[in-house]
Amino acid sequence: MYVNISGRVHTVDSHGKMLKEVTCENCQIEFVYILERRAKGIGFSPYCLDDEGAAQRAAAASVNRLRKWLAQGFDIVPCPSCGHYQEYMIPWLRGDHRIGLWKTAVAMLYAAAVLAIVTVMIMIQPNYRGYTGLWLLCAALIMVMAARRPLRSWAMRNGTECRDFARDTPRES
Numbered sequence: 001m002y003v004n005i006s007g008r009v010h011t012v013d014s015h016g017k018m019l020k021e022v023t024c025e026n027c028q029i030e031f032v033y034i035l036e037r038r039a040k041g042i043g044f045s046p047y048c049l050d051d052e053g054a055a056q057r058a059a060a061a062s063v064n065r066l067r068k069w070l071a072q073g074f075d076i077v078p079c080p081s082c083g084h085y086q087e088y089m090i091p092w093l094r095g096d097h098r099i100g101l102w103k104t105a106v107a108m109l110y111a112a113a114v115l116a117i118v119t120v121m122i123m124i125q126p127n128y129r130g131y132t133g134l135w136l137l138c139a140a141l142i143m144v145m146a147a148r149r150p151l152r153s154w155a156m157r158n159g160t161e162c163r164d165f166a167r168d169t170p171r172e173s
């Protein structure tokens with residue numbers, strides 16, 4: 001996909017599978033399942049001057065992300081022998097963790113928006129001087145960056161990316 005603004009955005013999709021080993025906490029049996037993930041990487045070529053570099057950055061970002069998601073991710077699978085769900089899967093099974101991450105991200109973005117509004121109100125004062133506005137703007141930016149982390153782990157665990165992958169990959173192949 002190419003988007004022309006003042007440059008070109010390159011996107012690369014990587015997908016992969018990994019065997020995950022689990023030792024059941026309940027019956028101590030070892031079992032494996034296949035974890036599948038798909039990750040997108042983006043590279044930007046300013047004024048279309050660095051298309052090759054942008055394509056490489058996109059590919060590297062998508063591979064790095066995929067590697068991380070495969071290494072750290074897991075699916076919610078019951079033990080094939082006793083049906084037990086492992087302790088770390090249970091918050092996800094109940095949806096608590098997902099809702100928690102989502103709420104954290106929304107709260108951070110909300111706080112950032114409030115800060116940005118306060119900043120603008122301070123900076124448009126006729127007698128405004130100094131760097132207060134800049135500091136507040138930095139704080140808002142940090143909050144937006146911080147909100148990316150819970151959003152990302154939310155996506156990593158349960159995002160559209162793995163659902164898409166499951167949909168467009170024939171199961172029997």
Ligand SMILES: [Zn+2]
Binds near residue numbers: 024025082084
């Ligand atoms: Zn078990």
